[in-house]
Amino acid sequence: MLQQQPITGNGPNSGRGIGLNAHPGMHPLNSVHPPTQHRPDGDSGLEGTENGHENRRDIGDILQQIMTITDQSLDEAQAKKHALNCHRMKPALFSVLCEIKEKTGLSMRNTQEEEPPDPQLVRLDNMLLAEGVAGPEKGGGAAAAVSAATSSGGMSPDSSLEHSDYKQKLSQIRTIYHTELEKYEQACAEFTTHVMNLLREQSRTRPVSPREIERMVAIIHRKFSSIQTQLKQSTCEAVMILRSRFLDARRKRRNFSKQATEVLNEYFYSHLSNPYPSEEAKEELAKQCGITVSQVSNWFGNKRIRYKKNISKFQEEANIYAMKTAMGATQREGSPHTPNSTGSGFFSLSGSADLFLGAPPVNGEQPGYHMGAQTNGTWQEQNTPPSPPGSEHSDNSD
DNA sequence: TGCAATGATTCTTT
DNA sequence: AAAGAATCATTGCA
Structure with missing residues (x-):
């Protein structure tokens, strides 16, 4: 990565020594320079003399120039930068800065690293x-x-x-x-x-x-x-x-295809005494209708409720499907009942008979059977239909 | 456009 | 978890 790149001192001042060897933490920049001019305030003749005063003034100048460097034009700044880099007091200033930094621990501040990922x-x-x-x-x-x-x-x-x-x-x-x-x-x-x-x-x-x-x-x-x-x-x-x-x-629903509705209705009316298809039956129906199992469940849920709420309305439909299944059963001679209608209801009846019997009485009389007596009692118990006038179909006469 | 039918969703009950 | 019940939202028809 970028931060691992070594930064080499190849600037215009590279020929002039700035001692960094005393600061191992510092960047290797200029480290090739001998440490001879490292001590700015030592006894190397910088203090107590005219020379020392002069040097302080120089440092002040340098600092001033550094401070104002950003206010200048690019060319001016470049020239000034070069001049500063070549200044004879620069190594001394650099050393001072190094020492100050080390003393104040500036480089170590705010180094809380590796915070946990957000x-x-x-x-x-x-x-x-x-x-x-x-x-x-x-x-x-x-x-x-x-x-x-x-x-x-x-x-x-x-x-x-x-x-x-x-x-x-x-x-x-x-x-x-x-x-x-x-x-x-x-x-x-x-x-x-x-x-x-x-x-x-x-x-x-x-x-x-x-x-x-x-x-x-x-x-x-x-x-x-x-x-x-x-x-x-x-x-x-x-x-x-x-x-x-x-x-x-x-x-955004789509109505099921006519064929799918037919398949579902056929099952429903042929199991009217217990219209609760098992998981396997649901899967089979789903396959036949090209819909999902949950859609089959939805359909049966809706159908049961709506049938129960208004049985008379569904009477005609029930009869149609009863006829259909009955015809199918007679055509399939030798088979006493459809595979699906296993007589799960109170009446152990063949498929077609179940159909007719499953349809509620419509003449207002109490049926001669109790359709809901078989399993949970809830489906058929509440199933006492309203008596639609004019309906002469009595399907519990069996 | 209104309305019934209907598939889906959500909440409650068992 | 499955079923019941209420409700929503769309579809399709008169």
Whole structure:
């Protein structure tokens, strides 16, 4: 990585020595220079003399120049920088700065490292991964999300259309996400390089330790990653909106095909005494109708309730299906009853008989049987039908 | 456009 | 967990 690059002192002053050997923590920059001029305040003739006063004035000048360097034009600054780098007092100043820094422990401040990963970011990452936005291309994520969304409620026949629409929108989000992410990463890398160059440049005039550079890089990365977090967050929001729209779309129901309704009705009326298909039966019905098991369950749930609420309304339908099944039974001679109607009801009857008997009495008389007596009592108990006038069909006469 | 039919959902009950 | 019950939301028809 960038922060591991060694920064070499090859500036215009490289021929002039600045002793850094006494500061092992400092950057290796200029470390080739002998430590001979290391002591600015030692007895090397810098104090107590005219020379010493002069030097102090020099240092003041240098500092002044450093302070004002940013106010100048580029060319001016470059020239001034060069002059400063070549200044005879520069090594001394550098040493002073090194010592001050070491004494104040400046380089060690704010070095709390390796904070634990942000749980929110982890959550976002996980979600993007699960949704198939992040992670490997065309992963099972999107498909898994779709199937999870559809598994509970079942899919309408044209759900594949919605499916592809969903996938297309998701891949759009994915593309945008990756483009933006790449942009941010590129910007981050560029900015990091820029800052490192600056620090490299500055390390000629002031001590900059590798640790400091690392820290600076870490700070930059943190800043950029917070921008990335925002990107991830908005991407997650987009996915959630897309998903909720897709789930809402499931509510856009389609009526089952005529054939499917027929199959379901046939089963219902041929098991009227106990219209509770087993799991296997539901699966079989689902297969026959081209719908899901939960749709079969829904259908039977609705049917039972609606039948019970208004039996007279369903009378005609019941008769039609009774006839149908009866005809089917007679055609299949030799088979005493349909495989499905196993006489689960109070009446151990053949399929067709069950049908007729299962239909409630419509003449207002109490039937000669108790249909609900068999299992839970709830289905048939509440099944006392209203007596529709004009109905002369008496199906409990068997 | 209104309305009944109907598939789906949600909450409650068993 | 499955069924009942109420309700929602869409479809299809007059």
